[in-house]
Amino acid sequence: MRYRSTRGELTADAPNFSDILLAGLAGDGGLYMPESWPKISPQTLREWRTLSYPDLAAEVIALFTEGAIDVDTLRDMTRDAYADFDHAAVVPLVEVEQDLYSLELFHGPTLAFKDMAMQMLGRLFDHVLTQRNRHATIVGATSGDTGSAAIEACRGRERLSVVILHPKGRTSDVQRRQMTTVQDDNILNIAVEGDFDTCQDLVKAMFADHTFRDEVSLSAVNSINWARIAAQIPYYVRAALALGAPDREVSFSVPTGNFGNVLAAWAAKQMGLPIKKLCIGSNRNDILTRFVIDNDMSVRTVEPSLSPSMDIQVSSNFERLLFELLDRNSTRCAAIMREFRETGRMAVPHDAWTRMKEVFEGMTLTDEQTSEAMRLFYNESLYLADPHSAIGLAVGKRFQEPGIPMVAAATAHPAKFPDAVIAATGIHPKLPPHLSDLFERTERYECMDSQIAGLQDAVRAHIKRG
Ligand SMILES: Cc1ncc(COP(=O)(O)O)c(C=O)c1O
Numbered sequence: 001m002r003y004r005s006t007r008g009e010l011t012a013d014a015p016n017f018s019d020i021l022l023a024g025l026a027g028d029g030g031l032y033m034p035e036s037w038p039k040i041s042p043q044t045l046r047e048w049r050t051l052s053y054p055d056l057a058a059e060v061i062a063l064f065t066e067g068a069i070d071v072d073t074l075r076d077m078t079r080d081a082y083a084d085f086d087h088a089a090v091v092p093l094v095e096v097e098q099d100l101y102s103l104e105l106f107h108g109p110t111l112a113f114k115d116m117a118m119q120m121l122g123r124l125f126d127h128v129l130t131q132r133n134r135h136a137t138i139v140g141a142t143s144g145d146t147g148s149a150a151i152e153a154c155r156g157r158e159r160l161s162v163v164i165l166h167p168k169g170r171t172s173d174v175q176r177r178q179m180t181t182v183q184d185d186n187i188l189n190i191a192v193e194g195d196f197d198t199c200q201d202l203v204k205a206m207f208a209d210h211t212f213r214d215e216v217s218l219s220a221v222n223s224i225n226w227a228r229i230a231a232q233i234p235y236y237v238r239a240a241l242a243l244g245a246p247d248r249e250v251s252f253s254v255p256t257g258n259f260g261n262v263l264a265a266w267a268a269k270q271m272g273l274p275i276k277k278l279c280i281g282s283n284r285n286d287i288l289t290r291f292v293i294d295n296d297m298s299v300r301t302v303e304p305s306l307s308p309s310m311d312i313q314v315s316s317n318f319e320r321l322l323f324e325l326l327d328r329n330s331t332r333c334a335a336i337m338r339e340f341r342e343t344g345r346m347a348v349p350h351d352a353w354t355r356m357k358e359v360f361e362g363m364t365l366t367d368e369q370t371s372e373a374m375r376l377f378y379n380e381s382l383y384l385a386d387p388h389s390a391i392g393l394a395v396g397k398r399f400q401e402p403g404i405p406m407v408a409a410a411t412a413h414p415a416k417f418p419d420a421v422i423a424a425t426g427i428h429p430k431l432p433p434h435l436s437d438l439f440e441r442t443e444r445y446e447c448m449d450s451q452i453a454g455l456q457d458a459v460r461a462h463i464k465r466g
Pocket residue numbers: 112113144145146223255256257258259260261262309310388389411412
């Protein structure tokens with residue numbers, strides 16, 4: 001399996017999975033995509049029904065690592081990665097209402113769906129860096145969950161230095177403390193003056209500075225890294241198989257911010273999973289749902305909301321969908337992305353938008369509607385959802401079709417957002433034992449403005465110290 005950029009052609013020396021894992025973002029600023037979609041036959045899907053989650057994940061991810069990492073090595077990694085999840089099924093599927101399911105993706109160490117991919121990424125980095133006898137520096141941007149999942153997966157790994165940028169004052173206290181109380185030498189947290197988009201722009205600007213990129217061996221844990229998407233595909237396969245695939249269609253509803261989670265579902269559909277609809281949910285930062293409803297992809301200010309992890313305007317992974325909707329025409333994709341960066345508006349051709357509409361639905365919830373959804377699911381089904389997962393459930397319920405199961409991605413544990421959960425339901429969600437003393441732990445982080453030169457110096461100093 002070889003990879004190409006959304007902004008470039010497939011070259012004779014195209015990188016393999018290990019290469020793009022370390023590269024993170026393509027040199028031309030585009031995102032890596034597999035040269036073609038691996039297909040999973042209905043027969044293979046049926047055979048996979050009885051696999052454990054770790055073994056299923058290894059089979060799915062192996063389709064993208066062909067020529068770089070074999071399935072036996074991957075199976076060792078997946079078995080290890082998911083061994084400590086606090087649910088035997090790893091990704092349990094709970095029926096909340098008739099034919100409306102919650103796919104719980106928050107049973108990992110940091111209580112969010114990011115652990116699903118990040119626990120694999122830490123192991124993949126170790127494997128490839130050891131093979132190549134190299135060190136890498138990860139600079140990541142987070143609106144709250146990616147950061148702690150990356151830190152947990154990479155802490156103490158000798159071949160990795162990790163710097164996580166979070167928007168100062170815009171995460172929940174639990175989210176911030178999950179990052180800033182980790183004391184391992186290879187981890188540095190920086191609170192940046194700005195919003196998530198500022199942090200993500202800074203990461204991309206560091207990648208665009210090729211001298212810096214080479215100097216520190218820069219790599220990525222954000223979902224700009226294809227490995228993140230690959231490791232998020234298996235749970236869609238698992239849920240669909242549990243509900244009758246390949247002999248029955250399934251729809252998914254996904255609370256969406258950087259578009260990485262739902263893109264993994266879309267990839268599963270390209271690979272042969274019988275997915276009918278993909279429904280995306282937004283908070284007031286509704287650029288993606290405005291796009292689905294009106295072909296209006298125009299950037300507004302990032303506004304704080306009850307679901308802070310989705311306080312995002314520029315969704316990196318949308319570029320991957322755009323590339324596909326343009327029939328993989330990388331020249332057009334690059335031109336549209338350039339114009340988007342310059343004007344804040346993306347002119348997606350009408351025929352591409354119409355094709356996207358055949359699969360995607362979209363809906364926005366205000367904070368009041370999010371609270372109301374949390375209250376309703378709790379009162380009527382005794383299901384306690386965090387604000388992000390509640391958006392997924394509400395949107396799934398809105399687009400349910402008779403006879404087709406709707407699976408909503410439950411992306412975070414309610415205890416990550418206690419204030420919102422208490423206000424909506426009166427229930428105080430407790431942190432699990434391994435985090436019960438989180439508020440007694442010492443925090444350690446730097447505060448910086450969004451000047452790239454200062455941040456690059458902080459990264460250099462961190463590598464020297466580590
Ligand atoms: C809890 C939670 N829900 C939903 C999302 C949105 O997911 P994505 O960015 O993959 O669209 C995020 C962050 O990305 C998140 O942390």
